[in-house]
Amino acid sequence: AQTVTQSQPEMSVQEAETVTLSCTYDTSESDYYLFWYKQPPSRQMILVIRQEAYKQQNATENRFSVNFQKAAKSFSLKISDSQLGDAAMYFCAYRSADGTSGTYKYIFGTGTRLKVLA
C-alpha cells in the first residue's frame, strides 16, 4: 500500500524569504501523480501544484515549485518570496495513475503548518 509522509509538523518563514516543505512517499508503482494542496483557516482545499511521475521536469507555478526525486521518492515544495497569504496547512498527496483498479483515490500526508512572519 502507498504511504505519504510529511515529517515537518510546522515550519516558519520570514516574509519574502524562501521555504521548502518536505514530502516522501512509498509506492511500488512506476506511474502516478503527486500533488500539493493548501488548506487555509477557511478549510478550503486548494490545489497548489501537481507533478506527473513520468515527467522528469519539475513542475512550477509562479512562486511555487517542486523538487521531484523519483528514485528517492521525494517530492518537496519550495515557496519563493513568501507572502502572508501563504500561511496555511500544506498537504502532500499521492494518486495512482492506474485507473484500471477502478479508483482514483488520493493518499494524503498529515500536513505541515506554515507560518509566515511579518
Place this chain on the structure above:
Amino acid sequence: NAGVMQNPRHLVRRRGQEARLRCSPMKGHSHVYWYRQLPEEGLKFMVYLQKENIIDESGMPKERFSAEFPKEGPSILRIQQVVRGDSAAYFCASSPPAGNYGYTFGSGTRLTVV
C-alpha cells in the same frame, strides 16, 4: 461555473441521531469522492462514487456509514447513530473521468457530535 457545493457547512448532532451531508459536484464532473479529516490530521479517503454506482468504499466504516450518488441530485453521505468519534470535517471532491488534473474540493462540512 459554481465549484463543488457542500452543505451544511456546520452540523451539530446529538449522539444517536443521524447526520446527512450533501455534495453537489462541479458541472460536468461525474466522479465524487468523500474524505474525512480529523483534527490536526490529513484527509482520509472514505468512498468514491459515480452516478448510481459505488466504485470504491474501502475507506468507509463497515457500520453506520453509507453513501449514494443518485442519477439526479447531490451525493449524500449518511451517518446513522452518530457517536462523538464521528466529529470531524467531511470533504467532498469531484473530478471529470480520469481526474488527472486533481480534484476540486468543496469547503467541507464540520460535524460536531455533542
